[in-house]
């Protein structure tokens with residue numbers, strides 16, 4: 001039998017493709033027929049962006065996976081529709097959508113986690129309007145915002161409620177939010193433990209391996225099973241010496257840059273983007289920014305789950321919804337708070353927040369070199385670098401305006417890697 | 421950097437008066453700030469009307485950036501940004517102004533230099549704006565008040581018809597609730613930090629003055645759209661609209677908008693023309709080319725091609741007017757989706773087509789810089805409606821990005837496409 005790590009890596013190699021239908025109650029095909037037709041398959045939903053409340057997608061029983069780009073395939077069409085000033089990841093995702101690389105998608109949901117995602121949403125919405133020949137699926141925006149204020153909290157709560165209602169309308173079924181949150185919390189708990197394996201000295205996972213472990217496109221329950229096995233097999237994992245690197249900056253939706261850096265003999269033991277450590281948060285309801293701990297809290301009070309739109313059940317969305325339940329009550333309220341304070345990503349946090357996070361994270365993973373990687377078209381991380389460098393007591397290197405999927409490593413090869 | 425830069429020739433009395441007023445206003449502003457009054461630096465999309473109401477001196481970041489650029493000093497300020505370790509290739513429109521905060525000799529700046537603000541206000545649009553203002557907020561004595569930048573799923577296309585009275589429908593309640601609450605909080609913040617009062621009846625007066633001013637611009641737009649040949653080019657209309665725009669809510673701004681209208685009407689009545697040999701009416705899409713305003717007149721003599729349209733008068737005519745009994749919500753409606761009007765399809769694309777038709781446009785010159793979104797869809801919509809479009813790629817405040825062959829390319833396009 002494959003080791004769990006090998007199985008996760010194999011799954012990761014299939015990223016950007018819908019997970020196979022499973023019998024799993026949470027993620028698999030929904031029990032009942034869609035639209036009253038029997039034998040209808042579960043909706044397949046591709047999502048974009050770090051701020052997607054994936055719990056709601058799980059709760060809706062759809063088959064869901066994160067859309068990722070591919071630096072090796074042509075994205076000229078993405079350039080055309082989005083312009084070349086946008087993060088190439090979004091351009092690549094758009095090109096792949098137009099090429100049908102993601103298989104048959106029923107819906108696309110996009111979060112406003114960065115400017116590139118928002119522009120991707122606008123482009124898809126407009127293509128659907130003016131070029132129906134592109135035959136793109138319906139696209140929906142989940143507008144979660146991040147200013148640390150109550151005005152924003154209230155707005156997010158409303159948007160989460162609207163998204164839940166939209167999902168119920170799509171599937172015709174009530175959401176099992178509590179069950180989905182519990183499953184994702186369990187996955188988070190296991191991912192946090194896997195992150196500790198990478199932080200060990202010497203590291204028991206490479207950065208490249210951790211990307212695979214965290215982003216294997218599996219239904220939550222299948223992912224949980226493999227993560228449990230990975231932890232059980234931890235004693236048999238290889239040890240990885242090499243200079244310990246903290247990778248800051250742009251998102252990495254593919255392993256290319258990790259592979260390039262680790263080929264030089266480094267090990268990436270931590271990072272601050274949404275495909276890596278930033279996806280390893282505390283549980284929903286724990287009150288904001290958890291750092292991979294095994295939290296308390298859990299769901300908050302009350303919750304959804306019973307009844308729902310269209311089924312005439314009891315309670316349902318209305319009670320947890322906007323207005324009625326107030327800001328923080330119920331599973332939806334807890335989710336809204338969780339995503340409000342997720343991060344700190346380069347695109348939504350301030351330079352000061354990013355620097356504070358970097359200083360703590362670098363200590364925690366005992367990194368020896370800090371590498372800020374900024375993709376051309378993704379300018380936010382470059383603004384963080386001066387404050388990050390000032391907050392660190394290890395050498396820091398800035399790689400600016402990097403091509404998608406590549407890293408110019410000359411600066412890392414210098415003996416004193418501090419170019420400024 | 422070999423560039424031939426030219427000054428524009430303007431002939432309008434209101435443009436000259438607006439320029440004179442701007443200098444006097446700025447000198448007075450410097451006096452007031454030197455005398456101990458508070459000073460706010462605001463992003464263009466921020467509701468200035470609140471500061472007007474409370475009589476808090478303010479300046480607009482983009483106005484300052486355009487002045488600095490016209491004085492050929494933008495590269496100097498970008499170098500100051502770079503010296504602090506920040507990127508000098510990212511959101512130059514705001515970072516140029518940030519650079520002036522880092523200037524060791526601020527008084528050497530244009531017009532005696534920008535005074536140091538106590539308050540900066542900007543919205544969290546894109547990935548970088550909030551970071552830039554937040555960095556500014558860490559300068560001693562400066563407080564940054566951020567506003568969100570929210571997005572909407574479904575919007576009615578015909579915003580320019582809905583905005584004056586039915587803005588609730590156009591913008592949507594989620595964004596309006598959010599910005600209204602943020603503005604109520606802003607008032608409290610300003611009351612507390614500056615000790616000034618927010619007077620509701622004064623606020624209503626300011627709101628009414630703004631609507632009056634923009635109504636005059638609306639009438640002027642109609643005159644220019646229908647007059648043949650065009651009574652003036654964008655070189656005349658931009659200062660006559662934009663300088664008063666930064667003073668909206670004052671009687672001076674309302675009155676000069678009226679005089680601008682009268683001056684244009686007199687020109688039309690007298691049969692005066694920007695270019696008596698007018699053969700082609702051009703539309704300029706994008707921000708003003710502040711480092712080379714003479715550019716716009718360069719095609720008159722040889723080709724009889726006149727730039728009759730820029731967004732500045734047109735957005736004044738369509739983008740600001742908001743009526744309604746709740747002035748704070750009406751103010752939120754002015755700004756909750758302001759830039760969508762110009763940059764987000766389908767709003768932007770359909771509006772440019774509407775304007776091109778209204779003005780009898782023969783050709784469209786589209787300045788594509790990296791940050792505004794929706795460029796492809798704008799060009800596509802115009803071309804689909806039968807308007808030839810040529811794109812120039814450059815940043816509007818960073819003259820280093822402007823290619824030398826643009827004038828030649830444009831001339832060929834005029835000969836071979838527009839006038840063929």
Ligand code: SF4
Pocket residue numbers: 421423489491492493494495496711817818819820
């Ligand atoms: S290029 Fe930029 S810097 Fe040089 S003069 Fe023109 S504007 Fe000023």
Ligand code: SF4
Pocket residue numbers: 694695696697698720721722724
């Ligand atoms: S171009 Fe010829 S016609 Fe047009 S204004 Fe200049 S001189 Fe007069």
